[in-house]
Amino acid sequence: MSRPRWIDVVALAGGTWLLLDLLRAWTPTLITIFGQAASTPPELIGGFALACMIVPVVLALIGTRRRISHAAASIALAAAVLSRVGLELTDGGRPHLVLASGGVVAAVTWLALVLPRHREAAVTGVVAGLALSVTTHAALGTWGAVWRSDGWAWALLVVQVGCLVPAFTHRGHEEGIGRPLALTLFPGLFLGGVIVANAARASAVADGLGAAATAFGATLAIAATLVPVRRWSAVLAALLLVLAVGVSALVTDGDGLLPVWTVAAFVVGMPALAHVWQAANTGRRGGAVTIAVGGVVWVALLFAYYAGYDLGYRADWLLVAAAAVIGLVGATAAPASGPTARPAVLVGIAGAAVVAGALALVGPAVTIRPLDTRQPSDDQVRVAAYNLRMGYGMDGVFRPREVASVLADADVALVSEIDRGWFLNGGQDQLAILARLTGRTAWFGAAADPVWGDGVLADADRAEVRRHRLPSHGAVTGAQVIAVRPDGPWSSTWFVSTHLQPVDNDEGVTAQAADLAEWMRALDGDVVLGGDFNMREGSAAHGTVTSLGLTDAAPGGAPTSPADRPVKRIDYLFSSPGLTASDVEVPGLEASDHLPVIATFTRR
DSSP, X not given: OOOOOHHHHHHHHHHHHHHXXXXXXXXXXXXXXXXXXXXXXXXXXXXXXXXXXXXXXXXXXXXXXXXXXXXXXXXHHHHHHHHHHHHHHOOSHHHHHHHHHHHHHHHHHHHHHHGGGOTTTHHHHHHHHHHHHHHHXXXXXXXXXXXXXXXXXXXXXHHHHHHHHHHHHOOOOOOOEEHHHHHXXXXXXXXXXXXXXXXXXXXXXXXXXXXXHHHHHXXXXXXXXXXXXXXXXXXXXXXXXXXXXXXXXXXXOTTSOOOGGGGHHHHHHHHHHHHHHHHHSOSSEEOHHHHHHHHHHHHHHHHHHHTHHHHTSOTHHHHHHHHHHHHHHHHHSOOOOOOOOOHHHHHHHHHHHHHHHHHHHHHHHHHSOOOOOOOOOSSEEEEEEEEOGGGBOTTSOBOHHHHHHHHTTSSEEEEEEEEBSOGGGTSOBHHHHHHHHHTOEEEEEEEEETTEEEEEEESOSOEEEEEEEEOOTTOSSOEXXXXXXXXXXXXXXXXXXXXXXXXXXXXXXXXXXXXXHHHHTTOOSEEEEEEEOOOOTTSHHHHHHHTTTOEESSTTOOOOBSSSSOOBOOEEEEEOTTEEEEEEEOOOOOSSSSOOEEEEEEEO
């Protein structure tokens, strides 16, 4: 195989980057606009997503005719670009769903039609696009460009479109990529988005250093596509891929968090996947239809993985199985020598990887400007309890600045449904974004998995932290409790965040409330407890919590759910007898599907 033309690599990189941006906009809308989270059957949401991905298969069948192939690809790319621009101008709701869905269909169609014409550049171009996506996303603090309307979002969009200019003019040759690559391309993109190229997940492991490690690894992966493939190197890459995925998906510490050392998986994961892909680019030709069918597999994998949180099975093993299959396909493909890049090129890529890591490390401080925050008082502490629904409002838009404006007016925030890297929600570390916007320190408690749970944000550099996983009692989504006692004037007070999970979509939290109460009896000193309890005032669960001697901050208070038409009061703040609550507010903010509860607590 000859060396790839760099103009083709740039075009494919721009198109892959565009596709990943569109996916970041599309997947959350499936949950928040097409569906309403757990209230919409996952099979219905999955059916819609599957139907969207079947369209590129049909279009690929039509577009592969020799006389219209280039024109069809150009039309698809233009549609994808227009959709991406439209998303910058659309403020959520159904238009966002339509544009994101249409853009994904168009981008997948384009990639399926174009890759077979650029066999030599196929893997390098896709991996370079992944590197651009990961690096820019990390530099934005994992606050996705598709959810921003500032100058950074527009500047990146201009660069992205500039990369695509050669795609409209250069036809390439209809050689076809290796059939093993055609079959594993989109499943590999699934692994990249969910785990090995997920800067937000890495951020949950080691904050900015984790995101920087992911950007470094994704950029270094370009070099892994430019060295000769041997049978041993393909086998080694396959083993490293499975190991990296297994470590990041399955290994947790005693609190259910990802240990810091697992950040190594984000350094080696993408180079391993890139080399496996390069090994797979051999043998029988795979065309546009085969590639597009991979998009259907991508959706199937995505929903098979995330449906585990609704249906109660261990979906993390699916990631390991997918990595094993992709690795096996690449390792058993006919050996291909692959391109041999000049040493200077490989050194240049290594330097670019260092630069990418540096941008990911320092970028968030430049691209996310903190808000003005409330100054803490020695006599009073203002506390907010807020279920954030992964940061998506009733209109399906990710609005961290609106959320942060509420939290910044409190000294301590007890937050629920915090997402630190689910690709289904756009692959964003919401807790890190809010910490930067508010200037607070954040502590996280893992619930459903290592990157989804609850948190505490406080104006303190250090704190004593205790975490506890609550038994499920039949609820499919995990629950936990995290207690934080921050240094400073309120160092004798525990601030406790939890989210009780109902059984069978009913109140069904009585048993879990009892477990919570039992654990909290060991906390010494004053306590402020808050979160989404999924219980009604006067219920047995409510009585269990107050039996600890805790007082409801707003008995008979305003309903908190759903945010647009609140009828249920299920979000609460409680405090121990040594504290008095006052100035209780339930702001009418629709930046989540819950309303926040905010109160001031004074020592008696």
